[in-house]
Amino acid sequence: xxxxxxxxxxxxxxxxxxxxxxxxxxxxxxxxxxxxxxxxxxxxxxxxxxxxxxxxxxxxxxxxxxxxxxxxxxxxxxxxxxxxxxxxxxxxxxxxxxxxxxxxxxxxxxxxxxxxxxxxxxxxxxxxxxxxxxxxxxxxxxxxxxxxxxxxxxxxxxxxxxxxxxxx
Numbered sequence: 260x261x262x263x264x265x266x267x268x269x270x271x272x273x274x275x276x277x278x279x280x281x282x283x284x285x286x287x288x289x290x291x292x293x294x295x296x297x298x299x300x301x302x303x304x305x306x307x308x309x310x311x312x313x314x315x316x317x318x319x320x321x322x323x324x325x326x327x328x329x330x331x332x333x334x335x336x337x338x339x340x341x342x343x344x345x346x347x348x349x350x351x352x353x354x355x356x357x358x359x360x361x362x363x364x365x366x367x368x369x370x371x372x373x374x375x376x377x378x379x380x381x382x383x384x385x386x387x388x389x390x391x392x393x394x395x396x397x398x399x400x401x402x403x404x405x406x407x408x409x410x411x412x413x414x415x416x417x418x419x420x421x422x423x424x425x426x427x
Contacts, residue, residue: 312329340369342366353387353418357392360405362406370395373390
């Protein structure tokens with residue numbers, strides 16, 4: 260049988276309880292995860308495929324196979340709304356600065372206060388994960404203020420040039 264569930268659901272316990280209720284007893288012989296978030300079983304690759312791609316990179320300097328089996332992190336984060344950040348604000352965020360409305364280039368709506376959001380470059384590269392301090396309506400109208408509180412910075416410092424000035 261198939262079960263669609265959230266993380267934290269104990270499928271073995273579900274099978275055991277089903278056996279108790281039916282009066283015949285039951286235990287699980289096999290458990291296979293066919294989907295996790297936006298990733299399906301068809302998106303998965305074997306460790307052998309990853310190892311072969313890495314071997315090709317090391318021996319031949321060719322990363323084409325590795326790019327086929329290892330996908331960008333942005334692919335699994337599609338359920339979250341994105342805020343596209345001006346190039347001038349990217350390095351400041353990489354250094355831990357909160358996102359001000361002045362650093363926003365465009366928004367994917369809806370953005371709900373307190374909900375997780377992705378901060379991306381104009382090229383769609385993931386900079387950081389954050390929590391919206393305000394909603395999209397406020398972000399579009401405000402001239403100043405913090406729009407997003409950072410939770411985790413993903414992009415390394417120096418990946419984008421430093422275009423911000425520190426206060427003296």
